[in-house]
Amino acid sequence: MNPRAATPVLLDWQGIREQFPILDQEVRPGVRLVYLDSAATSQKPEAVIEAMNRFYRKTNANIHRGVHHLAEEATAEYEQARMRVAAFIGAEQPQEIVFTRNTTESINLVMQTWGRANLHSGDTILLTVMEHHSNIVPWQMLASERGLQLEFVPVTEEGRLDLPSMERLLEEKRPALVAVTQMSNVLGTINPVEEIVRRAHQVGALVLVDGAQSVPHMAVNVRSLEADFLAFSGHKMCGPTGIGVLYGKRALLEAMPPFLGGGDMIRRVRLREFEANEVPHKFEAGTPAIAEAIGLKAAIDFLDGIGMDAIQSHEQEIAAYALDRLSEVPGLRVYGPPAAERGGVASFSMKSAHPHDIAQVLDRYGVAVRAGHHCAMPLHERYGLAATTRASFYLYNTRAEVDLLVEALGKVLELFA
Amino acid sequence: MDDLYRELILDHYKNPRMRGTLDPHDISYEDDNPLCGDHLRIDLRVDAQGRISEAAFSGEGCAISQASADLLTESIVGKSLEDVRKLGKEDILEMLGIELSPVRLKCALLSLKVLKAGAYGLAAAKDLD
Numbered sequence: 001m002n003p004r005a006a007t008p009v010l011l012d013w014q015g016i017r018e019q020f021p022i023l024d025q026e027v028r029p030g031v032r033l034v035y036l037d038s039a040a041t042s043q044k045p046e047a048v049i050e051a052m053n054r055f056y057r058k059t060n061a062n063i064h065r066g067v068h069h070l071a072e073e074a075t076a077e078y079e080q081a082r083m084r085v086a087a088f089i090g091a092e093q094p095q096e097i098v099f100t101r102n103t104t105e106s107i108n109l110v111m112q113t114w115g116r117a118n119l120h121s122g123d124t125i126l127l128t129v130m131e132h133h134s135n136i137v138p139w140q141m142l143a144s145e146r147g148l149q150l151e152f153v154p155v156t157e158e159g160r161l162d163l164p165s166m167e168r169l170l171e172e173k174r175p176a177l178v179a180v181t182q183m184s185n186v187l188g189t190i191n192p193v194e195e196i197v198r199r200a201h202q203v204g205a206l207v208l209v210d211g212a213q214s215v216p217h218m219a220v221n222v223r224s225l226e227a228d229f230l231a232f233s234g235h236k237m238c239g240p241t242g243i244g245v246l247y248g249k250r251a252l253l254e255a256m257p258p259f260l261g262g263g264d265m266i267r268r269v270r271l272r273e274f275e276a277n278e279v280p281h282k283f284e285a286g287t288p289a290i291a292e293a294i295g296l297k298a299a300i301d302f303l304d305g306i307g308m309d310a311i312q313s314h315e316q317e318i319a320a321y322a323l324d325r326l327s328e329v330p331g332l333r334v335y336g337p338p339a340a341e342r343g344g345v346a347s348f349s350m351k352s353a354h355p356h357d358i359a360q361v362l363d364r365y366g367v368a369v370r371a372g373h374h375c376a377m378p379l380h381e382r383y384g385l386a387a388t389t390r391a392s393f394y395l396y397n398t399r400a401e402v403d404l405l406v407e408a409l410g411k412v413l414e415l416f417a
Numbered sequence: 418m419d420d421l422y423r424e425l426i427l428d429h430y431k432n433p434r435m436r437g438t439l440d441p442h443d444i445s446y447e448d449d450n451p452l453c454g455d456h457l458r459i460d461l462r463v464d465a466q467g468r469i470s471e472a473a474f475s476g477e478g479c480a481i482s483q484a485s486a487d488l489l490t491e492s493i494v495g496k497s498l499e500d501v502r503k504l505g506k507e508d509i510l511e512m513l514g515i516e517l518s519p520v521r522l523k524c525a526l527l528s529l530k531v532l533k534a535g536a537y538g539l540a541a542a543k544d545l546d
Contacts, residue, residue: 353480354453354454354455354477354478354479354480355453355454355479356453356455356479356480356481356520356521356524357422357479357480357481360421360422360521361422364421371453372452372453373452373453377451385454386451386453386454386455386456387452387453387454415422415427416427416431416480
């Protein structure tokens with residue numbers, strides 16, 4: 001939890017919620033939507049939708065090369081979006097912000113460029129058992145290709161990283177890279193990334209932080225963390241799909257070879273050779289998701305308008321209430337640490353019903369949750385589970401919605417217990 | 418309560434008639450749906466005329482997958498392996514009597530996939546994937 005004391009401000013959470021038009025609907029006659037699946041994707045406020053529509057109505061043009069008015073406007077807006085992202089995560093300069101399609105693409109970019117150029121047979125990459133597949137599979141691919149060793153920090157029964165084990169692995173294996181999630185999309189666990197980066201750097205490892213779940217839900221500052229890379233997605237933070245970010249320290253990005261080849265990432269092309277462009281354009285080939293970048297800027301403006309600390313506070317309160325109420329449901333177990341140490345995610349199992357059936361019954365009452373492995377099969381295997389049901393909260397959720405969730409779970413018990 | 422969880426499905430899920438394993442058996446095949454953790458094994462005994470004389474299923478999973486397995490194994494006793502070959506998605510849906518989304522359809526069809534794969538090898542079960 002952010003140590004900065006939050007200035008007590010009475011925020012109009014209901015007013016904030018009303019800015020999300022999609023939440024005001026009935027999923028079937030008389031049944032209102034209770035959206036508890038923000039970890040899968042977040043809903044978008046009117047301001048974000050309007051920013052993208054406005055771009056297409058007034059300013060749309062291709063960027064970086066045009067001389068005409070619209071092209072200059074569009075380019076300015078796109079680059080302003082980049083600067084906004086840099087400011088949001090505390091990056092020193094906008095050149096350290098690469099726009100990608102999503103977190104997955106960001107991580108694959110690092111694997112394919114930094115990874116291939118710097119990792120050699122016998123090198124070790126340290127991951128954790130709680131990682132999302134997007135922060136496991138690319139490293140498996142590289143390991144296969146290059147003969148690398150993959151090691152995993154275990155997860156304790158309470159859902160925390162086994163830090164003594166991590167310490168041992170860092171000392172003994174001397175990994176070249178540590179790739180770790182800042183917040184688990186299953187357990188909600190917030191990992192001590194600043195400390196992990198410090199220790200990793202001491203043994204000579206670089207650190208890639210998966211911020212897909214954390215950046216939308218808490219204040220993240222890459223300079224405080226001293227992370228070498230940070231990856232996150234627009235669509236989980238009230239922004240559109242199709243836009244993601246890779247933050248990388250400038251020196252690292254400068255040294256990395258390009259990712260995709262084509263237009264815009266070049267300075268010059270002859271028949272048989274090319275000169276790559278400067279960072280970050282070197283990593284942005286082809287026409288990017290321009291409207292989406294602008295949508296992301298609007299999302300950041302929206303979130304900052306409320307304040308990330310306030311958002312995290314609100315969410316933790318909802319999560320605490322949820323964990324409390326869920327503990328009343330017989331035969332239900334929530335995985336992960338206590339509410340004070342987690343973000344707004346609650347994945348659980350029930351003795352009497354399978355996740356698919358739970359989610360299906362909940363849907364009947366308008367409650368949208370997710371059932372499955374949540375792209376974290378190794379984590380589920382660690383707990384001996386094939387799947388869990390996951391309720392995830394964001395700034396627009398309320399305690400009343402938690403009550404509806406628990407009421408619907410009561411119906412599950414009625415049917416299956 | 419609900420279309421999906423009608424009496425029939427809940428009954429066969431909670432009170433399966435055909436749960437168990439056959440020992441000895443003539444055919445036994447198992448498979449799972451790793452995305453959600455439904456796991457099924459079907460054992461068959463086949464008589465000299467190629468008719469299924471006994472069937473049993475074991476495994477764990479959601480109500481749809483397990484009820485489907487119970488109903489299916491119950492329905493095939495006395496049928497020939499040739500009859501089993503002719504079974505398709507429509508038969509399962511008719512048996513369950515409900516409409517299913519693509520995700521839940523996979524749950525319902527797992528039992529048919531396992532049955533056909535066991536009875537005829539993997540080739541016959543391929544078009545159920």
